[in-house]
Amino acid sequence: MEERWSTEHVLSLAPDAASKKAAAKLSAPAPWSAAGTDGDAVWGECKGSGSTPYRTVVELATPAYQCTCPSRKFPCKHALGLLLLWSGSPGSVPDGAEPTDWAAAWLKGRQDRAEQRAVRAEAPADPAAARRRAEKRSARVAAGAAELRLRLADRVRHGLADQSTAGPWEEVAARMVDAQAPGLATRVRELDAVPQQGLLAEYAMLHLLATAATRLDELPAPLAATVRARVGYTTETAELLAGPTVRDRWQVLGSRTSPMEGGTDERLTTRRLWLRGAKTGRPALLIAFGRPGQAPELALPTGQVVEAELAFHPGARPLRAVLGTRHGAPAPVPDGLPPGLSVAEAVAGYGTAVADDPWLDAWPTVLTEVVPVLSEEGWHLTDGRHTVPLHRAAVPEAALWRLAAVSTGRPLTVFGEYGHRGFAPVTAWGRDGRPIGLTTA
Amino acid sequence: MPDPWESLQTTALLGTDRRPLPAPGPAAPYDGAVDRADPAAALLELAALETVRRRAGALPAPAAAPADRPAAEDPRPELPPAAARRLSLLLSTRGGNGVLANVGELLPQWLATARERGYRVPAASVPALLDAARARSELRPDAVALAGPLGRWLAERNADWRFVQRAAQEPVPAQEPVPAPEAPDAAGTQDAAPAEGDHLWHEGLFAERVTHLTLLRRRDPAAGLALLRGTWPTERAEDRLLFLDALQEGLSLADEDFLEAALGDRSKNVRATAAELLSTLPGSALATRMAERARAAVRLSGHGTHLLVTPPASCDPAMQRDGIPPKSPTGRGERAWWFGEVIAAAPLSLWSGHTGLTPERLLALRVGDAIDETSSTWADDLREAWARAAVRQQDAGWARALLGPAPVPGPGRPARTTGAPAKLLAVLPPAERAAWTAAFIEAHGLGDSFQLLGACATPWTPPLSTAVVEALARAAASGAYPWSHSGVLGMTERALSPQSAEAVEALAAGAAPATAWGETFARLAGTLRFREAMLAELAA
Numbered sequence: 001m002e003e004r005w006s007t008e009h010v011l012s013l014a015p016d017a018a019s020k021k022a023a024a025k026l027s028a029p030a031p032w033s034a035a036g037t038d039g040d041a042v043w044g045e046c047k048g049s050g051s052t053p054y055r056t057v058v059e060l061a062t063p064a065y066q067c068t069c070p071s072r073k074f075p076c077k078h079a080l081g082l083l084l085l086w087s088g089s090p091g092s093v094p095d096g097a098e099p100t101d102w103a104a105a106w107l108k109g110r111q112d113r114a115e116q117r118a119v120r121a122e123a124p125a126d127p128a129a130a131r132r133r134a135e136k137r138s139a140r141v142a143a144g145a146a147e148l149r150l151r152l153a154d155r156v157r158h159g160l161a162d163q164s165t166a167g168p169w170e171e172v173a174a175r176m177v178d179a180q181a182p183g184l185a186t187r188v189r190e191l192d193a194v195p196q197q198g199l200l201a202e203y204a205m206l207h208l209l210a211t212a213a214t215r216l217d218e219l220p221a222p223l224a225a226t227v228r229a230r231v232g233y234t235t236e237t238a239e240l241l242a243g244p245t246v247r248d249r250w251q252v253l254g255s256r257t258s259p260m261e262g263g264t265d266e267r268l269t270t271r272r273l274w275l276r277g278a279k280t281g282r283p284a285l286l287i288a289f290g291r292p293g294q295a296p297e298l299a300l301p302t303g304q305v306v307e308a309e310l311a312f313h314p315g316a317r318p319l320r321a322v323l324g325t326r327h328g329a330p331a332p333v334p335d336g337l338p339p340g341l342s343v344a345e346a347v348a349g350y351g352t353a354v355a356d357d358p359w360l361d362a363w364p365t366v367l368t369e370v371v372p373v374l375s376e377e378g379w380h381l382t383d384g385r386h387t388v389p390l391h392r393a394a395v396p397e398a399a400l401w402r403l404a405a406v407s408t409g410r411p412l413t414v415f416g417e418y419g420h421r422g423f424a425p426v427t428a429w430g431r432d433g434r435p436i437g438l439t440t441a
Numbered sequence: 442m443p444d445p446w447e448s449l450q451t452t453a454l455l456g457t458d459r460r461p462l463p464a465p466g467p468a469a470p471y472d473g474a475v476d477r478a479d480p481a482a483a484l485l486e487l488a489a490l491e492t493v494r495r496r497a498g499a500l501p502a503p504a505a506a507p508a509d510r511p512a513a514e515d516p517r518p519e520l521p522p523a524a525a526r527r528l529s530l531l532l533s534t535r536g537g538n539g540v541l542a543n544v545g546e547l548l549p550q551w552l553a554t555a556r557e558r559g560y561r562v563p564a565a566s567v568p569a570l571l572d573a574a575r576a577r578s579e580l581r582p583d584a585v586a587l588a589g590p591l592g593r594w595l596a597e598r599n600a601d602w603r604f605v606q607r608a609a610q611e612p613v614p615a616q617e618p619v620p621a622p623e624a625p626d627a628a629g630t631q632d633a634a635p636a637e638g639d640h641l642w643h644e645g646l647f648a649e650r651v652t653h654l655t656l657l658r659r660r661d662p663a664a665g666l667a668l669l670r671g672t673w674p675t676e677r678a679e680d681r682l683l684f685l686d687a688l689q690e691g692l693s694l695a696d697e698d699f700l701e702a703a704l705g706d707r708s709k710n711v712r713a714t715a716a717e718l719l720s721t722l723p724g725s726a727l728a729t730r731m732a733e734r735a736r737a738a739v740r741l742s743g744h745g746t747h748l749l750v751t752p753p754a755s756c757d758p759a760m761q762r763d764g765i766p767p768k769s770p771t772g773r774g775e776r777a778w779w780f781g782e783v784i785a786a787a788p789l790s791l792w793s794g795h796t797g798l799t800p801e802r803l804l805a806l807r808v809g810d811a812i813d814e815t816s817s818t819w820a821d822d823l824r825e826a827w828a829r830a831a832v833r834q835q836d837a838g839w840a841r842a843l844l845g846p847a848p849v850p851g852p853g854r855p856a857r858t859t860g861a862p863a864k865l866l867a868v869l870p871p872a873e874r875a876a877w878t879a880a881f882i883e884a885h886g887l888g889d890s891f892q893l894l895g896a897c898a899t900p901w902t903p904p905l906s907t908a909v910v911e912a913l914a915r916a917a918a919s920g921a922y923p924w925s926h927s928g929v930l931g932m933t934e935r936a937l938s939p940q941s942a943e944a945v946e947a948l949a950a951g952a953a954p955a956t957a958w959g960e961t962f963a964r965l966a967g968t969l970r971f972r973e974a975m976l977a978e979l980a981a
Contacts, residue, residue, distance in 0.1 A: 006526065007526040007529045007530055007533075008529060011533065020533065024530055024533070027530065028967050028968075028970055028971040028974070029970055029974070030946075030963070030966055030967035030970050030971075031967065084530070087526060088523060088526045088527060088530065088974075089523070089974055090523075149482070152481075152485060153479065153481035153482050153485065154481070156453055156456065156457055156481040156484050156485060157456055157457050157458045157480075157481045158456045158458065159453070159454055159455045159456025159458070159459065160453050160454050160456075161454040161455065161456075162456070196454075199453075200449065200450055200453045200488050201488065201492045203453075203485060203488070204485050204486075204488035204489035204491075204492050205489060205492060207482070207485035207486065207488075207489060208485075208486070208489040211486075343501050344501045346501075347499055347500065347501040348501075350496075350499075351496070351497040351498060351499060352497075354493060354496045354497040355493075355497045358489075358493040358496075358497075371509070373509055374509075374598050375505065382504045382505075383504070384504055385503070385504055386501035386502060386503060386504055387501070387502050387503070387504045387505065388501065388502070398568065398569075401568040401595065401599065402565055402568055404568075404595060404598065405564045405565060405567045405568050405591060405595055406564045406565050408511055408512040408564055408591055408594070409509055409510065409511030409512050409594060410511045419496075420495075420496045420499065430563075430564060430565065431564075432519075436565045
């Protein structure tokens with residue numbers, strides 16, 4: 001854990017742009033005193049406008065934050081400022097220190113609470129009531145899916161070119177929410193923004209999903225699990241972790257936090273973290289949520305490796321996972337480049353994945369030895385033999401130029417999601433082998 | 442055989458009420474799996490099958506043309522990691538007013554220092570660096586130099602960064618001497634540059650043309666002059682004026698004929714600018730003519746104690762042609778106006794040559810009217826005009842004499858200031874500028890120091906920094922408001938020597954808590970520490 005985080009990584013933890021700005025101002029040594037680190041935690045006192053300085057502690061592994069300031073932002077500017085100071089001015093946050101009393105007290109309390117939680121888990125609920133609830137929900141979802149099928153068929157009968165008589169999909173989405181099928185609702189809501197040319201494919205895949213949702217019992221178990229997840233059934237993390245887990249050395253391939261920086265909408269902040277098992281070669285996707293104005297708690301530094309147990313959500317093509325027990329903190333890898341694919345292999349890889357899960361829009365993919373090329377049709381990645389277009393809508397302009405700059409026009413390794421809309425880059429490995437997050441500012 | 446997807450799409454667009462389902466065919470082998478009883482549902486099912494078939498069975502597109510030429514290698518060493526982190530911080534934050542000053546204001550200093558040290562910025566930071574330079578043109582020379590070949594490569598692909606190509610034609614000063622044109626590796630660029638330049642000159646935007654001319658003058662003054670001569674008669678008056686200004690770069694007697702001709706220009710402003718340029722060329726015919734007029738207007742009295750002034754009686758056509766406007770724009774007396782213009786345009790060397798006296802002695806002489814020796818009406822006019830001449834001709838001896846000795850603290854009237862002391866100060870070498878300004882601030886405080894400080898080289902020398910910090914302490918003690926010194930404070934954040942941080946921290950500690958001055962000093966100290974750390978990282 002000796003590696004101090006990069007500025008980019010610290011700033012990626014910020015809940016919003018204003019916090020980044022405020023934190024940068026606190027990243028100078030001046031307001032800080034009694035700062036130190038023991039490699040597992042960083043602490044310090046920050047002089048604010050009041051007479052008592054704020055006391056800030058960050059536990060690095062999770063990471064978790066504690067600050068005596070009244071801010072409702074999380075992490076607050078003091079925690080971020082302290083991390084920036086630790087990252088940028090090593091001399092100001094001396095290493096090998098003993099936590100001050102107040103820092104030690106909080107760290108200890110945190111550990112105790114975690115242990116209690118582990119003991120308290122698994123209190124059995126009333127199994128009969130749970131079964132009744134589940135049956136009731138299944139019935140509502142099936143009814144909602146059947147209604148959706150009718151709505152879709154209606155529109156196809158009248159023709160997609162003439163949608164004047166049909167109301168907005170928003171209403172249907174609301175019906176799907178009532179039917180306790182939030183996954184269907186999300187997909188339905190997005191239909192209003194799909195250009196006419198793309199509508200048929202979207203309708204068709206939604207029709208397929210709704211049909212499958214009414215026939216869950218007839219499907220093979222893995223595919224049924226995929227359909228349930230896409231319809232919007234969730235599985236409790238604890239339940240997943242109680243099942244089989246995969247222990248591996250997971251390399252963090254990249255992360256993307258949305259809404260993007262500067263986004264002001266009130267939705268949850270979502271952070272996606274893509275991992276790849278060094279032993280199993282399995283891809284995994286962790287999704288963490290934060291309330292509006294708060295960064296998701298889970299953050300792992302791109303490029304590093306964490307030895308841990310993952311529990312995968314069941315499905316025909318398992319990808320999403322939850323993080324179980326960690327065995328040690330994230331550590332840098334000596335040879336940082338993840339193994340990857342040629343363009344042809346990546347295209348074939350997505351094809352195989354779609355055969356398992358037809359609703360899969362993209363699959364996590366590492367491309368090796370590709371060059372970003374700007375042509376008249378836009379940006380492409382090419383390995384000299386084949387080429388894939390970049391998925392423009394999923395990639396901010398700045399990320400494209402970062403990718404181009406990191407490549408300097410030469411072949412490089414890129415991680416991203418490849419699918420039928422193209423490749424959406426997330427991380428690029430520079431010529432020095434260091435990973436560069438493309439979507440973090 | 443129609444593409445199965447196209448047929449489905451057509452039916453879907455028109456609606457299954459109006460158009461039948463496409464007939465089953467060999468192109469869609471899964472057709473039999475679909476129940477066609479409800480045409481709409483069947484269409485959606487066929488479309489789903491076809492969509493998945495296409496997604497799962499997609500083949501990779503063959504690579505088109507061979508990949509692009511990569512960016513040229515950049516042999517410079519990469520920034521130390523701490524400095525690289527600092528750069529992303531500086532580039533990612535805007536705005537100020539907090540515990541720390543606007544750190545973006547420190548970016549110019551960071552860039553200049555990093556460039557001086559010969560570093561290369563990390564590739565991933567180059568786009569943000571170019572974006573910053575796009576928004577703030579004063580950053581461009583340093584940003585473009587730091588971005589190096591990668592910056593040029595990116596700019597060829599992004600129209601937002603076109604300024605890079607313009608700036609890139611500028612040879613890197615000092616470290617990298619311009620290669621001789623016959624050097625083989627330079628041949629390519631040298632060949633390309635004039636063609637590209639001609640294009641810019643004939644078709645570029647006005648600002649591009651001015652930049653091009655300025656850069657060309659810096660490299661090859663004669664070529665620049667020739668370029669300008671080529672299109673001179675067809676340029677608009679406003680443009681001619683600014684192109685003429687560009688000749689300041691590399692001005693020499695070789696330009697005299699052209700400038701003399703410009704004295705007959707249709708535009709008054711062009712004539713005046715040409716005259717001003719000629720007057721800064723000590724050997725020029727205009728300077729000689731002005732020297733004659735000046736000698737006729739000022740003579741040493743018989744006893745050598747007075748300078749006696751006879752202002753021009755009229756502004757004859759020759760004087761007008763030499764750039765002296767017949768009408769005083771300020772409403773001053775016309776003869777005084779003509780007199781001032783003549784003296785300001787005459788070479789300063791004339792005075793010592795003509796009287797054998799140093800500038801100091803000349804300035805100490807009493808000034809009188811040639812008719813009435815006891816009248817001192819002309820003293821200020823003469824001094825003022827000499828000050829303008831000293832600035833125009835960049836004459837350090839005269840500037841020093843006009844500024845007078847560094848002020849000493851103590852009661853008494855403020856030092857006599859002639860014209861704009863900041864401009865005179867700018868003529869002096871940096872160390873002298875700083876020492877003079879420090880003495881001025883010690884004697885008179887910060888009140889009138891803003892422009893003087895602005896004329897001093899940054900970072901300020903330790904003595905000047907000490908003088909400023911002490912003056913701030915005195916201002917705080919006197920009960921003045923910090924915001925009445927906001928201009929000086931802003932400059933101080935960028936320019937104060939980092940060694941002063943401790944003194945400022947002491948002031949912050951000494952100030953009453955939660956007062957404006959306490960916050961001002963704390964903020965200043967924080968900024969100085971930030972700057973200190975920032976410069977130390979670049980020294981690593």
